[in-house]
Amino acid sequence: MIAQNVVFWILAVAMVLAAIGVVRSNNLVHAALYLVVVLAGSAAQFILLAAEFVAWVQVLIYIGAVIILFLFGIMLTRAPMREDLALDNDQRLAAAVVSLFLLGVLSTLLIQAFGDSKIDITGPQGSELVNNGRAGTLAESIFSTYVLPFELVSILLLASLIGAVVLARRD
Amino acid sequence: MMNFAWLIPAIPVVSFALILFFGKKMPRQGSEIGIAAIASSFVLSCIVTVQWIQRVDETVSEHGLGIVRAIGKGLLANSEEGVAITPVINTVEWFRIGTLEVAVGTQIDGLAVMMLFVVTLISLLVHIYSTSYMHGDVRYTYFYAALSLFTASMLTLVVAPNTLQLLVGWELVGLCSFMLIGHWWEEKANTNAALKAFLTTRTGDIGLMIGVIVTFFAAGQTFDIVQINVLALEGHGGHTIWMVGASCLLVGIIGKSGQFPLHTWLPDAMAGPTPVSALIHAATMVVAGVYLGARMYGVFWQGFSIADGGVNPMALVGGITILIGAALAFVQDDIKKVLAYSTISQLGYMVMGLGIGAWVGAVFHLFTHAFFKALLFLGAGSIAYSGTHHSFDMKKDMGGLRKHMPVTFWTFIIGSFALAGIFPLAGFWSKDEILATAGQGGYEIFMVVGLVGAFLTAGYMTRCVWLSFFGEYRGHAHPHESPKPIIVPLIVLAVFSVLAGLANASAFGIEKFKEYIEPHGEAFPEVLTPQFDVGLAALSFAIVVIAIGVGGFFWVDRRELRALKGLTDRSGTAKAGHSFLMNKYYLDHLYERGIVGGIKGPIARAAYWLNQNVIDGVVNAAGRGSAALGRLTYRFVDQDVVDKAVNSIAQETGNVGGLLRYVQSGRVQRYALMLFGAVGVLALSLVIFS
Amino acid sequence: MILAQFLVLAAVLFCIGVYGVLARRNGVLVLMSVELMLNAVNINLIAFSAYLRETSGQVFALFVITIAAAEVGVGLAIVLLIYRNISSPDLDQLDQMSG
Numbered sequence: 001m002i003a004q005n006v007v008f009w010i011l012a013v014a015m016v017l018a019a020i021g022v023v024r025s026n027n028l029v030h031a032a033l034y035l036v037v038v039l040a041g042s043a044a045q046f047i048l049l050a051a052e053f054v055a056w057v058q059v060l061i062y063i064g065a066v067i068i069l070f071l072f073g074i075m076l077t078r079a080p081m082r083e084d085l086a087l088d089n090d091q092r093l094a095a096a097v098v099s100l101f102l103l104g105v106l107s108t109l110l111i112q113a114f115g116d117s118k119i120d121i122t123g124p125q126g127s128e129l130v131n132n133g134r135a136g137t138l139a140e141s142i143f144s145t146y147v148l149p150f151e152l153v154s155i156l157l158l159a160s161l162i163g164a165v166v167l168a169r170r171d
Numbered sequence: 172m173m174n175f176a177w178l179i180p181a182i183p184v185v186s187f188a189l190i191l192f193f194g195k196k197m198p199r200q201g202s203e204i205g206i207a208a209i210a211s212s213f214v215l216s217c218i219v220t221v222q223w224i225q226r227v228d229e230t231v232s233e234h235g236l237g238i239v240r241a242i243g244k245g246l247l248a249n250s251e252e253g254v255a256i257t258p259v260i261n262t263v264e265w266f267r268i269g270t271l272e273v274a275v276g277t278q279i280d281g282l283a284v285m286m287l288f289v290v291t292l293i294s295l296l297v298h299i300y301s302t303s304y305m306h307g308d309v310r311y312t313y314f315y316a317a318l319s320l321f322t323a324s325m326l327t328l329v330v331a332p333n334t335l336q337l338l339v340g341w342e343l344v345g346l347c348s349f350m351l352i353g354h355w356w357e358e359k360a361n362t363n364a365a366l367k368a369f370l371t372t373r374t375g376d377i378g379l380m381i382g383v384i385v386t387f388f389a390a391g392q393t394f395d396i397v398q399i400n401v402l403a404l405e406g407h408g409g410h411t412i413w414m415v416g417a418s419c420l421l422v423g424i425i426g427k428s429g430q431f432p433l434h435t436w437l438p439d440a441m442a443g444p445t446p447v448s449a450l451i452h453a454a455t456m457v458v459a460g461v462y463l464g465a466r467m468y469g470v471f472w473q474g475f476s477i478a479d480g481g482v483n484p485m486a487l488v489g490g491i492t493i494l495i496g497a498a499l500a501f502v503q504d505d506i507k508k509v510l511a512y513s514t515i516s517q518l519g520y521m522v523m524g525l526g527i528g529a530w531v532g533a534v535f536h537l538f539t540h541a542f543f544k545a546l547l548f549l550g551a552g553s554i555a556y557s558g559t560h561h562s563f564d565m566k567k568d569m570g571g572l573r574k575h576m577p578v579t580f581w582t583f584i585i586g587s588f589a590l591a592g593i594f595p596l597a598g599f600w601s602k603d604e605i606l607a608t609a610g611q612g613g614y615e616i617f618m619v620v621g622l623v624g625a626f627l628t629a630g631y632m633t634r635c636v637w638l639s640f641f642g643e644y645r646g647h648a649h650p651h652e653s654p655k656p657i658i659v660p661l662i663v664l665a666v667f668s669v670l671a672g673l674a675n676a677s678a679f680g681i682e683k684f685k686e687y688i689e690p691h692g693e694a695f696p697e698v699l700t701p702q703f704d705v706g707l708a709a710l711s712f713a714i715v716v717i718a719i720g721v722g723g724f725f726w727v728d729r730r731e732l733r734a735l736k737g738l739t740d741r742s743g744t745a746k747a748g749h750s751f752l753m754n755k756y757y758l759d760h761l762y763e764r765g766i767v768g769g770i771k772g773p774i775a776r777a778a779y780w781l782n783q784n785v786i787d788g789v790v791n792a793a794g795r796g797s798a799a800l801g802r803l804t805y806r807f808v809d810q811d812v813v814d815k816a817v818n819s820i821a822q823e824t825g826n827v828g829g830l831l832r833y834v835q836s837g838r839v840q841r842y843a844l845m846l847f848g849a850v851g852v853l854a855l856s857l858v859i860f861s
Numbered sequence: 862m863i864l865a866q867f868l869v870l871a872a873v874l875f876c877i878g879v880y881g882v883l884a885r886r887n888g889v890l891v892l893m894s895v896e897l898m899l900n901a902v903n904i905n906l907i908a909f910s911a912y913l914r915e916t917s918g919q920v921f922a923l924f925v926i927t928i929a930a931a932e933v934g935v936g937l938a939i940v941l942l943i944y945r946n947i948s949s950p951d952l953d954q955l956d957q958m959s960g
Binding site: 005015016061066070073076102116128132160161164 | 887
């Protein structure tokens with residue numbers, strides 16, 4: 001248990017710092033790279049929670065595809081790659097206040113509600129967890145209980161594909 | 172068959188999809204699918220109608236001969252143990268929220284049967300008419316698809332057993348009318364008209380939505396229409412909540428049925444193709460509001476205390492609409508606009524009829540009006556198609572068409588006479604029914620309003636017929652009679668315009684309409700059955716004849732009347748009144764600049780504008796108007812009260828808008844900041860209060 | 862491990878994302894911040910999935926990842942369009958809706 005906790009905290013600190021980097025960095029490419037750290041960190045957290053398949057999907061889709069897309073976006077909009085103070089707007093302070101306020105409310109609420117709930121990952125329950133995280137188990141769930149949402153998601157992907165093409169097309 | 176009534180709206184839905192996907196590949200570009208679908212819906216509607224009549228007969232015969240005789244004399248509503256002829260309701264579960272089950276299905280009763288028949292018949296005729304009228308149109312297939320969907324939505328609304336399904340049908344009708352009014356969207360004016368129709372009716376729809384919610388809670392959480400009516404009549408939960416509910420629903424009716432003060436969209440809706448205008452004005456869109464009033468009658472009966480007589484909002488709105496609609500019809504040069512204002516005025520009769528307890532009269536008027544108004548619109552379309560090269564301007568392009576287009580002329584004459592209320596055509600009977608109920612139910616003022624309306628109606632129709640069919644031809648086309656697909660629907664409608672009134676010719680003791688259409692039982696109030704009043708009927712007939720005479724006398728080219736004719740050009744006062752009417756009481760200006768602009772612009776501008784245009788305009792017009800004599804004086808409506816109320820509302824809206832515009836920075840992130848802040852505050856309040 | 866530590870971590874990431882969405886001028890950066898928020902949701906879903914011993918949470922996380930990918934695609938197309946129209950990815954200049 002202690003080992004997992006140590007790993008969790010190391011990861012958590014790294015993720016939070018990287019996330020702050022994403023929103024505070026004055027260089028767009030750096031921000032994208034910080035985002036990679038956050039996403040990879042959460043993939044590691046997923047493994048910690050025995051969600052193996054989701055973790056790999058996270059690495060493949062997010063880090064593999066989404067980040068590349070972002071880098072292309074940065075390139076195509078010819079955003080300044082140099083240090084630039086103008087990346088933040090004038091409501092920075094208000095935004096900080098609002099998000100800190102939101103954080104306070106959210107964490108109070110969460111600790112109040114789930115303060116002493118434990119996740120048990122040892123013994124037979126642990127192996128059940130590991131089993132739950134396997135691709136096969138998830139596939140059964142997706143193609144039986146969630147088959148309709150799954151189909152809907154595929155239509156959504158198609159729609160967004162066409163939408164993105166239509167939007168970005170020069171005409 | 173009554174258990175399979177869901178097929179009637181389902182068939183046009185299917186045809187909509189078929190036309191959309193395969194229409195272009197069909198030999199006649201999809202029109203044949205639409206016609207076949209509507210025709211089968213029409214046949215099914217006829218079957219349902221016959222079965223309903225049989226059902227009523229059976230129920231009545233089970234209860235013995237005495238009641239049959241009582242119904243024959245129209246005394247059933249007065250006899251204490253009326254036979255309850257229950258509607259045939261078939262539903263399937265649509266969705267379920269907690270314990271609340273929301274159903275979708277069909278409710279077949281007299282009212283629904285009547286509407287099914289009218290909607291499918293008119294729609295079928297419009298479909299046939301359009302094969303010729305819309306021939307060669309760029310979006311011919313699309314037009315037929317939209318027509319199918321339009322009909323399907325109206326049929327969905329008509330058979331709705333609960334308010335939620337009714338709301339769905341209602342909104343679909345609005346959407347389809349938007350599509351069809353803006354059918355020729357290449358011209359900016361048409362797009363604007365479509366948008367205006369959509370947004371104005373939307374304003375009323377908010378009322379309907381709130382009304383649905385209010386009645387839902389007032390009736391103990393149910394959407395079921397029968398149950399809502401029953402509970403409303405019992406006064407379940409107190410009178411006030413039903414009054415609120417009825418008022419909200421009335422706002423919906425005002426928006427949809429073009430009642431004052433939200434009538435301004437209807438004339439602009441003439442931008443759509445003429446068959447669409449006929450469909451909108453006769454059978455679908457605008458009568459949806461009246462239908463709602465008839466369907467939820469228990470709520471209105473209770474909410475507005477209709478049984479007590481006197482004045483209530485519903486009758487008042489209807490009465491005002493009769494007069495202003497009819498007055499506006501006098502100054503239009505566009506034949507379709509004359510008919511549009513005439514529709515507004517006739518819808519006023521229906522709403523007023525509902526408001527004064529003349530349920531049968533109102534529904535009967537809806538029935539007869541559907542035929543002759545469709546006839547008139549299609550006739551106007553026929554003129555434009557073959558007589559004037561697509562112009563609707565009576566003064567510039569018409570005149571003398573009587574000789575060139577005999578069938579159109581005669582059918583148009585029949586339609587006009589039916590509309591004006593000439594004995595024994597359709598309009599006479601239905602209008603008389605409403606007036607008689609008004610006279611005998613303690614609503615004498617509204618009877619007078621109705622008689623004045625009848626006078627005006629006959630007047631403007633005389634003007635319209637005179638300008639289009641008599642005198643010299645003023646256009647530049649080669650007028651000839653229209654082809655068969657246009658002529659045949661005109662003749663069919665003319666036949667109905669002549670005969671439909673006999674369905675409830677109370678003078679002859681025929682009260683089929685009352686017998687089969689009027690619901691009996693606890694979901695329907697005991698409405699007054701008026702006795703046929705020969706004196707009143709004779710009076711209204713005389714008024715109509717006089718109006719036609721006066722109109723004819725005035726518009727026929729007579730030298731001694733020249734002095735009167737140029738009146739609007741020479742006399743300042745008459746001109747003021749004329750332009751007041753031409754500008755449609757400045758209501759459009761008020762809406763566009765006062766309300767829309769008031770929200771957008773700074774307070775000062777709104778106040779300045781209000782001061783300059785509306786208040787000044789009204790004061791000036793009123794000042795001059797008081798001096799105005801002759802034919803214009805009777806057209807003035809007392810604008811003082813209404814306008815002051817509207818003005819102060821607009822001014823307040825302007826003030827609030829001026830304050831709120833600082834929030835409207837137009838920057839998405841500013842909005843997001845407020846959003847997240849608000850979410851945080853809400854979450855905090857949840858933490859604190861739980 | 863306790864559940865709350867994952868939840869609070871997710872809340873922190875979410876709020877950092879909110880800050881980014883509110884305070885960044887560049888459209889691409891705003892989208893990145895949205896990704897942060899979505900990712901925080903995913904951590905919540907997985908944590909609850911482990912806590913309740915349910916696969917549903919992971920299935921939903923997969924859906925969220927898919928939808929996030931779709932959202933980035935459309936979002937970047939929109940940013941591209943904005944850039945093409947006003948020659949800048951700055952969201953500040955998009956104030957045509959100002960009242």
